[in-house]
Amino acid sequence: MRIPLPAAIGLFFTGLYFFMAIFAGWIAPYGMAEIVGDRWEPWSWAHPLGTDSIGRDLLSRMIWGGQTTIFVATMGTILSFSMGSILGFVAAVKGGWVDQFLSRMIDLMMSIPSLISALVVLSVMPVTLPVLIVVMGVLDATRVFRLSRAVAVDITVMDYVEAARLRGERQMWIIFREILPNALSPLIAEMGLRFIFMVLFISTLSFLGLGVQPPMADWGGIVKENREAIVYGIPAALVPAFAISSLAISVNLVADWVLNRTTSLKGGRG
Amino acid sequence: MSDVLLEVKGLKIEATAYPPGEAPHNITIVEDVSFTVDKGKVLGLIGESGAGKSTIGLSAMAYGRGGVRITGGTVMVNGRDVLQAGPAGLRSLRGREVTYVAQSAAAAFNPAKKLMEQVIEATLHHKLMSREEAEARAIALFARLGLPNPEKIGNRYPHQVSGGQLQRVMTAMALCPKPDLVVFDEPTTALDVTTQIEVLAAIKEAIVDTGVAALYITHDLAVVAQVADHIMVLRGGKMVEYGTTDHIINTPTQAYTQELVSVRSINHKEKIGGAPVLSVKGITARYRGTKFDVLKDVTVDLPEAQTLAIVGESGSGKSTLARVITGLLPPKSGEIIFNGRTLAPDFNARSRDDLREVQMIYQMADVAMNPRQTVGTIIGRPLEFYFGLRGDAKKQRIQELLDEIEMGEGFIDRYPAELSGGQKQRVCIARALAAKPKMIICDEVTSALDPLVADGILKLLLNLQKIENVAYLFITHDLATVRAIADSIAVMYQGRVVRYGSKTEVLSPPFDDYTDLLLSSVPEMQLGWLERTIATRKMDAAGN
Numbered sequence: 002m003r004i005p006l007p008a009a010i011g012l013f014f015t016g017l018y019f020f021m022a023i024f025a026g027w028i029a030p031y032g033m034a035e036i037v038g039d040r041w042e043p044w045s046w047a048h049p050l051g052t053d054s055i056g057r058d059l060l061s062r063m064i065w066g067g068q069t070t071i072f073v074a075t076m077g078t079i080l081s082f083s084m085g086s087i088l089g090f091v092a093a094v095k096g097g098w099v100d101q102f103l104s105r106m107i108d109l110m111m112s113i114p115s116l117i118s119a120l121v122v123l124s125v126m127p128v129t130l131p132v133l134i135v136v137m138g139v140l141d142a143t144r145v146f147r148l149s150r151a152v153a154v155d156i157t158v159m160d161y162v163e164a165a166r167l168r169g170e171r172q173m174w175i176i177f178r179e180i181l182p183n184a185l186s187p188l189i190a191e192m193g194l195r196f197i198f199m200v201l202f203i204s205t206l207s208f209l210g211l212g213v214q215p216p217m218a219d220w221g222g223i224v225k226e227n228r229e230a231i232v233y234g235i236p237a238a239l240v241p242a243f244a245i246s247s248l249a250i251s252v253n254l255v256a257d258w259v260l261n262r263t264t265s266l267k268g269g270r271g
Numbered sequence: 272m273s274d275v276l277l278e279v280k281g282l283k284i285e286a287t288a289y290p291p292g293e294a295p296h297n298i299t300i301v302e303d304v305s306f307t308v309d310k311g312k313v314l315g316l317i318g319e320s321g322a323g324k325s326t327i328g329l330s331a332m333a334y335g336r337g338g339v340r341i342t343g344g345t346v347m348v349n350g351r352d353v354l355q356a357g358p359a360g361l362r363s364l365r366g367r368e369v370t371y372v373a374q375s376a377a378a379a380f381n382p383a384k385k386l387m388e389q390v391i392e393a394t395l396h397h398k399l400m401s402r403e404e405a406e407a408r409a410i411a412l413f414a415r416l417g418l419p420n421p422e423k424i425g426n427r428y429p430h431q432v433s434g435g436q437l438q439r440v441m442t443a444m445a446l447c448p449k450p451d452l453v454v455f456d457e458p459t460t461a462l463d464v465t466t467q468i469e470v471l472a473a474i475k476e477a478i479v480d481t482g483v484a485a486l487y488i489t490h491d492l493a494v495v496a497q498v499a500d501h502i503m504v505l506r507g508g509k510m511v512e513y514g515t516t517d518h519i520i521n522t523p524t525q526a527y528t529q530e531l532v533s534v535r536s537i538n539h540k541e542k543i544g545g546a547p548v549l550s551v552k553g554i555t556a557r558y559r560g561t562k563f564d565v566l567k568d569v570t571v572d573l574p575e576a577q578t579l580a581i582v583g584e585s586g587s588g589k590s591t592l593a594r595v596i597t598g599l600l601p602p603k604s605g606e607i608i609f610n611g612r613t614l615a616p617d618f619n620a621r622s623r624d625d626l627r628e629v630q631m632i633y634q635m636a637d638v639a640m641n642p643r644q645t646v647g648t649i650i651g652r653p654l655e656f657y658f659g660l661r662g663d664a665k666k667q668r669i670q671e672l673l674d675e676i677e678m679g680e681g682f683i684d685r686y687p688a689e690l691s692g693g694q695k696q697r698v699c700i701a702r703a704l705a706a707k708p709k710m711i712i713c714d715e716v717t718s719a720l721d722p723l724v725a726d727g728i729l730k731l732l733l734n735l736q737k738i739e740n741v742a743y744l745f746i747t748h749d750l751a752t753v754r755a756i757a758d759s760i761a762v763m764y765q766g767r768v769v770r771y772g773s774k775t776e777v778l779s780p781p782f783d784d785y786t787d788l789l790l791s792s793v794p795e796m797q798l799g800w801l802e803r804t805i806a807t808r809k810m811d812a813a814g815n
């Protein structure tokens with residue numbers, strides 16, 4: 002199997018970021034909140050990316066921050082996918098008023114911009130990582146619901162699903178054995194996309210001060226802490242911004258490749 | 272000037288295949304095919320799917336469908352090699368000298384434009400006539416093709432006319448620019464049998480009247496025998512036999528042609544009497560949200576280990592009857608008695624044994640099997656689900672079933688996409704048998720298959736009936752199939768059973784009008800059958 006160049010680049014950077022996130026404790030030269038120098042020191046051998054607004058090593062902050070950002074985004078994606086796809090499949094398989102009720106509830110949620118609803122919820126709830134993950138996961142599940150319902154509606158009318166129903170199979174079998182395998186390729190591609198939106202979402206929230214709370218590091222928060230330095234020509238805020246965009250692009254490249262491959266598999270759906 | 276219009280010599284057509292997980296490679300679709308068509312003559316190209324007949328037909332327009340390349344030979348139209356013609360030469364050829372009639376008219380028309388616009392489009396594009404002349408010619412063609420309201424029908428949109436009418440409008444479109452050659456690609460295959468005969472007669476008349484030459488592509492030898500002067504039999508991209516229609520139909524020399532001519536000659540002696548395993552009593556049904564009864568007071572019996580054929584054209588309610596029996600569509604009134612018990616109207620309320628004993632085989636085997644499951648899983652699931660078989664016992668039973676459907680070893684781990692059309696249908700049969708049913712509902716199980724493959728499936732079903740003592744409710748529009756397999760027949764028309772009885776009773780005169788129409792519409796493998804039938808029928812097909 003040959004991996005095309007864009008996918009290889011995407012895989013490399015995605016792998017690199019995940020590796021650094023998982024092993025942050027071993028890789029990061031300093032602690033997350035350790036003050037090691039002056040504010041906004043330039044790049045040097047001791048501090049490869051310089052220091053931040055209160056003199057913490059920026060490279061260490063980036064690595065620890067990556068851990069938080071990627072962890073929250075991954076958990077949020079998993080939550081939104083399990084919730085959105087199961088509800089979407091149930092709506093498609095059950096049809097009737099179950100479908101109507103779920104779909105209209107989702108429409109209601111989607112009619113409010115997700116950033117606004119997130120800000121409202123987070124301003125009255127204690128901002129901890131689990132709360133962040135649940136809020137983001139639930140809000141994003143609406144998009145997953147829409148996609149998985151649309152895909153599953155196409156599949157439920159297939160004769161093989163009818164055959165399974167006439168055999169007397171339970172709903173769980175129909176959802177997980179007949180529909181899910183055939184809905185997988187569009188869902189996997191969507192998963193990559195949703196992960197990227199999660200990264201952007203958590204970064205936005207942190208930048209607005211309602212996401213990950215100091216002293217914990219995360220990329221959006223690092224941009225916020227160092228944004229004033231740009232006025233003085235110090236690039237400290239650009240480093241996390243670059244990390245966010247490069248992660249987004251590389252995950253997208255991988256998702257593209259996965260989509261291409263799975264659609265051409267045996268009997269794969271387009 | 273000679274009379275040869277189209278001369279094809281040593282035609283070779285290739286394409287590149289991209290099998291998953293393997294390197295792309297070239298495959299030959301058509302090899303060394305040569306023929307000539309004289310002015311005003313009709314050549315029939317016949318073969319099963321994959322024989323290359325459509326590809327050859329399109330090559331007369333120097334056209335290859337996506338990825339198909341014409342790599343060898345010459346195609347001369349009016350003495351000019353069209354394979355060497357540049358884009359400008361091809362433009363003047365297509366739609367002027369050679370035109371095309373596609374199989375599915377419904378898919379070939381632009382739904383957003385009126386019929387007249389589309390019929391005269393090519394004529395105007397080539398500046399062959401003024402708009403008034405072209406419209407006058409189109410109206411004359413509509414009249415000649417027997418379309419109702421020839422002056423007005425051009426103002427309709429494609430969805431406002433029936434399938435048979437649309438196919439005739441498409442023929443008018445092909446004839447409008449006064450071409451020298453028309454390529455007919457299965458023009459009647461998608462139509463009901465009663466509609467097919469009228470479209471066929473209209474096409475034939477138009478060919479004779481206009482003196483145009485034609486390539487007539489079909490998989491149905493009986494159809495081509497009615498219109499063609501010469502027939503070429505193709506198989507796997509190679510020529511099998513080529514001769515006059517009389518020669519091919521009456522004195523074929525090749526074994527394959529002989530098989531095609533004698534297809535559906537299965538002799539099945541009907542069984543009479545016996546206790547019914549299924550009694551359908553006074554079923555009236557309609558779909559939710561509609562105010563129209565699709566089934567009206569349907570009553571039929573199916574005796575044990577026998578076959579009841581439900582015959583009718585599309586829209587007659589025969590598939591709806593299957594949905595009512597399986598419980599997918601609870602009826603408005605009436606009851607279904609199966610094996611002495613009254614079945615619950617909704618399948619959700621039926622016991623597992625009720626569900627097990629009524630199995631179903633579908634028309635499209637492709638979508639009746641989950642493409643992500645292997646043959647082993649597909650056949651194994653009912654074994655596991657109904658009988659709790661696991662491990663080696665299950666595997667052994669799967670193999671037994673595969674042997675029963677004459678497929679043998681090496682299929683358990685294959686995916687449906689890796690099977691041929693006939694094999695797919697066999698696996699579906701095995702899945703139904705795995706449940707050890709008392710009755711199997713066969714919904715048009717052979718209509719998507721090539722004639723010889725369909726024959727094999729019918730023989731298999733008859734054989735399995737003897738071994739497994741299973742009853743078939745056989746839904747079909749094809750009377751030849753019915754003759755081959757049925758013990759009793761119910762003819763359905765507009766939701767009612769219009770004729771019901773044993774096979775001999777139903778198929779012997781005196782006939783009611785509808786049964787007569789249906790029986791007389793089945794093409795027979797004889798020269799001149801079309802003219803004789805059109806002259807003697809009692810009733811016109813509905814919707815024409």
